[in-house]
Amino acid sequence: MTGVDLSVDVGGVRLKNPVLAASGTFGYGLELAPLVDPALLGGFVTKGLTLAARAGNAPRRIAEAPGGMINRIGLQNVGLEVFLQEKLPELARLDTAVIVNVSGDTAPDYAALAGRLDAVGAPIAGIELNVSCPNVARGGREFGTDPEVLFELVAAARSRTRLPLWVKLSPAVTDIVELAAAAESAGADAIVAVNTAPAAFVEPVWEGSRLSARILRGGLSGQGLKPIALRAVADLRRTVRLPIVGVGGIGSVSDVFEFLAIGASAVQIGTASFADPQLLGRLPGELAAALAERGCASLAEALGRDRVGGRER
Amino acid sequence: MTGVDLSVDVGGVRLKNPVLAASGTFGYGLELAPLVDPALLGGFVTKGLTLAARAGNAPRRIAEAPGGMINRIGLQNVGLEVFLQEKLPELARLDTAVIVNVSGDTAPDYAALAGRLDAVGAPIAGIELNVSCPNVARGGREFGTDPEVLFELVAAARSRTRLPLWVKLSPAVTDIVELAAAAESAGADAIVAVNTAPAAFVEPVWEGSRLSARILRGGLSGQGLKPIALRAVADLRRTVRLPIVGVGGIGSVSDVFEFLAIGASAVQIGTASFADPQLLGRLPGELAAALAERGCASLAEALGRDRVGGRER
Amino acid sequence: MSRRAPLHPPFEAEAPGMEHAVLLGQRAVGPDLAVAEIAAPRTASRAQPGQFVHLRIEELPLRRPFSVYHAAGERLEILYRVKGRGTTRMTRWVPGTDVDLVGPLGHGFAPPAPGERVVLVGGGIGVAPLAFYGARYPEHCAAIVGFGTAAEVGASDRLLQAGVATLVTTEDGSAGQAGLVTAPLAAQLAADPARIDRILACGPEPMLAAVARLAEQHGVACEVALEREMACGTGVCLGCVVPTTDPGQPYLRVCADGPVVPAGLVRW
Amino acid sequence: MSRRAPLHPPFEAEAPGMEHAVLLGQRAVGPDLAVAEIAAPRTASRAQPGQFVHLRIEELPLRRPFSVYHAAGERLEILYRVKGRGTTRMTRWVPGTDVDLVGPLGHGFAPPAPGERVVLVGGGIGVAPLAFYGARYPEHCAAIVGFGTAAEVGASDRLLQAGVATLVTTEDGSAGQAGLVTAPLAAQLAADPARIDRILACGPEPMLAAVARLAEQHGVACEVALEREMACGTGVCLGCVVPTTDPGQPYLRVCADGPVVPAGLVRW
């Protein structure tokens, strides 16, 4: 294409470009192959994985929201064993970095998952600890709201793996910076900001002249989340030294630049792919073209070596 | 009009209808009179008031965001004395409930403001304690993120006034319910949810081939905030017994019904008025018409007596 | 999810694609009912009855799913009811409007076996995928379609044009037989269940559940086409699930495992 | 804010209103430059030069402010540069499109005193409010207007039609005098400052600051029309402020205290 080097190292995960598919929006990598060639992506993050299979929440699970959507999938997934046996071999065929997103009911669950994935190694490029799912009773936000709890959890996972460890945070906390700092001191390699924001979709229901409601509580994603995600990344960049992966409402190359401009080293894209399944495949090329137009030979030139990794790091 | 009784009592503030103008978006009540007759409103909340006048933040102060806007006004206001001398006499002429929104640098500031406003009494129908402004160094979110700090603040204000005391919370907290409970036990009369959510607007800036950014940090309001505000109100309704005033992204009568349906007794409208200055004046009539269509003679019939106040309360 | 193949033995759906199609025109077929005629050669040539297309509508965050109502040559038709934000905007589309669609998506109805006698049971807008089936395999099909009132019967125009013997019911009795589709279906099954090899149904969920029950009672095979709110439409978000009767697979995805599934698999 | 009256002694603006106006047509007047012609009787009859209208553009969260470029009878014109989301959509408006506007808003330029000689200094799109002033008071006015290149000069068509003596500059020298408006202005002031009673300026902020400095140096009264991002447009949100030189009033609101203010009041 343009010959611009888009590669970036995010806390030990080497990406050919900074555009990743967000967890829960790209399946296990092959479902969307007819629409987007996974090899074009910098990487993708698999659907939240737990030790045992989970059925997920009872429907209704999604609703459209102004500028995005609300979901309460509730971590439906095949569980670790089926993942390793059935999904991983498929993932191995993809020419892109695979990051495995994990959740647990308890801190030891996270550590156990980290240990098992560490033993597997390739094709797993890294682990993303989801401590920010708003849609499960256990194993979600509870681990990502108290700095001490988060420290213990990350430290436990850290002790079980040498794979790069990313920690994905919720925007719905009083102080995200404090949490990132806890993850950093516990040995995380990167911060992913943000997961969905707790939100609700409401349908008024009339029983005669009495008003009540059907309420779908879930996580807000998509365009409406972008200003909140940008704020989180901007605030994190002021104090945290780890690389940051920006997520939330990205839907165009100019959105990607906004996140890169405020300190993200890479970005993830979820909801926008649903409306525009070819977006992910297009973005790296658009990014390269925009950089070439600015006279940049590499992403490193635009962001600085420290942000994309590499020798001077 | 339709003869439907829309009146509601929100923690001791008697409103002729449940539609209020949100603080900071309706000035001191008269500026918009050519566009919307204040007498049509259930009430309005004045711009955040502090003891001393404040200049507010240096510009740039606002930016459009997907589905709304971001502001960092920073509580520019004329200060208590000018308010009492110059603005209050104008407010006294308005045939609608006036709620005064106050902020302080310290808890005693809030108490002092409550005391002074109590002494004034009419035309002040109530006080809204703003402990959730994301745009000031002091006197904003710091008071609305720790339940104990909030308890002390509300209790101090409570001890200085018998005027109805509303407490306005931020959505950007780990646990809004805990904060509302603290306000409730300190003697608040109603909870207002929510203030703007911390957010950022970003403009990438290129210096040669190097990327940086201009960042406007402020509070997100408008449509994009609605799912977050709905979630806050729905969660509060499950545990808090105080009346709740819903705010965030309301732009139509069906939005009003969503908030009423999940437990709000009244609503406030801000950002949507900027695009549609006549909205506030139209909503009470539309609400009445919709209720009449359902065969309701009053709002109380739709919501239940306990939610709109009145005898059975 | 690993059950997709056994669920649909007769054929694997073709890979979906994106198509930048163009609106040819729209025709009103009833109150708040319209048919959008779209030039979409790729999708039209591949679509199977029961499959759907996922339409992007201006800046709306999510696409909207619609069954293929008719496909011939380059021409694809969808029959839609004006319901909310998206369909209201669609009514404003004029000939020449770009139509961004992903499709064909999902698994359709199994094609008829030689000599198989299929009864199509449609309620309201649910007639859409059945009309496509009937038009493709007219000699195998008879149909029972129900509407609220006579003015809506135009929504089955493609079915009637295909020459499928069609019994109409309306709830208000203003056209055809008064009542719901289940009454004549029950009567036909009671009269001679062996005359019906398979029932294909699409419509409101209570209707589907009633049809499924009738089919089960009479031991007749039944496939239903389901509807659910969708985000991805391609099987990755797990948003569109319905509960199943199979403990090994508590939920199935309407978009990828369906929308057409054996009626017995659905926990109504 | 309590200073609004002293800021604008000659007249109080009329109360703004909402008007459901209708687009009559659009004409291109340069690359990415267009004039929208709007039937807006209420606003057109009340607007003063320097005032603005606030346009709603489909579902965009905020309105967009535009100076009145021309008003005659029922007809209102705005001159706009295609810049972002909103103005791009405006280019798609066709005759008959509804235009939802609030206006006239803000305070305009003071009308000329008898015999007063006013020089209008406009940069780019900043010519819009000045053209309206020139057309209303042509015998009082002379103008200096600057553009990037010759193709943009069409943006001053209403000014030229009004018969105001106009000096054009372009940055690339492709039309009129090469360079910026400040050069001829400085020359005129240096030659005979007493020939100019007042300068009215609108354009990019660095230009305004330079014009303000020149006016001050030569002791000539100067009013500038400012631009700021706006939310309410009516003075209530305090979003559109600029810093002032007056310690008693650190900020003024462009929408309600301006957009036209004495140049000396602005802290550049």
Ligand SMILES: Cc1cc2nc3c(=O)[nH]c(=O)nc-3n(C[C@H](O)[C@H](O)[C@H](O)COP(=O)(O)OP(=O)(O)OC[C@H]3O[C@@H](n4cnc5c(N)ncnc54)[C@H](O)[C@@H]3O)c2cc1C
């Ligand atoms: C596989 C499938 C096939 C369908 N085929 C047809 C068809 O042929 N003709 C037709 O008129 N309708 C069909 N529907 C329903 C159609 O998708 C909805 O009526 C449409 O999405 C409503 O969009 P809206 O923006 O007008 O409504 P809104 O209520 O504004 O939509 C809000 C959100 O809810 C979703 N939604 C609303 N109603 C439904 C529904 N019934 N099913 C799924 N999602 C819904 C929308 O897609 C959107 O995400 C089908 C649905 C599915 C899942």
Ligand SMILES: Cc1cc2nc3c(=O)[nH]c(=O)nc-3n(C[C@H](O)[C@H](O)[C@H](O)COP(=O)(O)OP(=O)(O)OC[C@H]3O[C@@H](n4cnc5c(N)ncnc54)[C@H](O)[C@@H]3O)c2cc1C
């Ligand atoms: C009092 C006043 C008078 C104006 N008169 C004219 C005129 O006659 N002709 C003309 O072409 N332009 C004029 N402008 C500027 C015009 O408002 C902006 O160019 C326009 O809002 C851009 O909208 P957009 O959606 O295309 O751009 P976007 O960049 O997509 O807009 C994003 C946001 O920024 C705001 N914005 C962007 N640029 C400006 C700006 N320069 N000033 C204020 N807000 C801005 C928009 O209103 C919107 O809220 C005037 C501005 C003001 C304040």
Ligand SMILES: Cc1cc2nc3c(=O)[nH]c(=O)nc-3n(C[C@H](O)[C@H](O)[C@H](O)COP(=O)(O)O)c2cc1C
């Ligand atoms: C349907 C859906 C499922 C998701 N599942 C997961 C998940 O399993 N684990 C996780 O960490 N995040 C999950 N997310 C959150 C996304 O990865 C992402 O953080 C969020 O959607 C914000 O990005 P977006 O606005 O680009 O979608 C999910 C999001 C959606 C919409």
Ligand SMILES: Cc1cc2nc3c(=O)[nH]c(=O)nc-3n(C[C@H](O)[C@H](O)[C@H](O)COP(=O)(O)O)c2cc1C
């Ligand atoms: C320009 C602006 C100024 C505001 N000023 C205040 C304020 O002074 N005090 C306060 O409590 N809230 C203030 N708010 C918050 C609003 O009152 C309201 O809580 C918020 O905007 C969400 O409602 P909306 O989405 O309807 O605008 C302000 C909001 C805006 C947009």
Ligand code: FES
């Ligand atoms: S809509 Fe995403 S899995 Fe079906």
Ligand code: FES
């Ligand atoms: S735009 Fe609101 S005060 Fe000027």
